[in-house]
Amino acid sequence: QVHLVESGGGSVQAGGSLKLSCAAYGSTYSLVCMSWFRQAPGKERERVANIYTGGGGTNYADSVQGRFTISQDNAKSTLNLQMNSLKPEDTAMYYCAAEYSTDRCRRLNFRYWGQGTQVTVSS
Numbered sequence: 001q002v003h004l005v006e007s008g009g010g011s012v013q014a015g016g017s018l019k020l021s022c023a024a025y026g027s028t029y030s031l032v033c034m035s036w037f038r039q040a041p042g043k044e045r046e047r048v049a050n051i052y053t054g055g056g057g058t059n060y061a062d063s064v065q066g067r068f069t070i071s072q073d074n075a076k077s078t079l080n081l082q083m084n085s086l087k088p089e090d091t092a093m094y095y096c097a098a099e100y101s102t103d104r105c106r107r108l109n110f111r112y113w114g115q116g117t118q119v120t121v122s123s
Contacts, residue, residue, distance in 0.1 A: 002026040002112050004096045009117030016086050016121070022079040022096030022114055031098050033105035034079045036070060038092035038119075045095075047108060049081060064090075086121045094119050 008020040020036065035050040049070035050059045058070055069082040079096055094117050097110035104110060 002028055002031065002098050004098060004112060004114035006094065006096050006114040006117040009094060009119045011120040011122065012086055014086060014088055014121055014123050017082070017084045018086065018119060020081040020083065020094055020117060020119070024077050024079065024098060028075065028077055030100050032100060032102050034072060034096065034098045035110065036079070036081045037095045037097055039095070040092040050105070051079070083119070088121050088123045090119060091121050092119060093117070
């Protein structure tokens with residue numbers, strides 16, 4: 001199992017930047033993917049970025065492509081999300097998630113979640 005703890009959220013003006021981090025504790029070696037999700041009040045949860053921990057392949061939601069960058073350290077113990085050119089519509093609770101199963105990763109059926117960190121972007 002893996003335990004995830006996010007940090008780095010906060011308030012920023014539009015156009016600014018924030019970096020979120022997710023510390024992973026436990027059995028990180030066998031993780032196959034790690035993702036960042038977000039959920040705004042009244043909206044469905046959305047995966048904004050994903051990284052396959054083996055080969056480092058990444059995927060991004062269209063809404064953040066070119067502005068957000070997901071990365072991990074070599075030990076898979078830290079997942080980062082660099083967020084640039086932030087917009088008010090990026091305001092949400094951001095969650096780190098991890099999976100040992102490629103199938104669950106593809107189906108967005110993650111079993112392991114952090115507690116979330118709030119990002120607020122003002123105009």
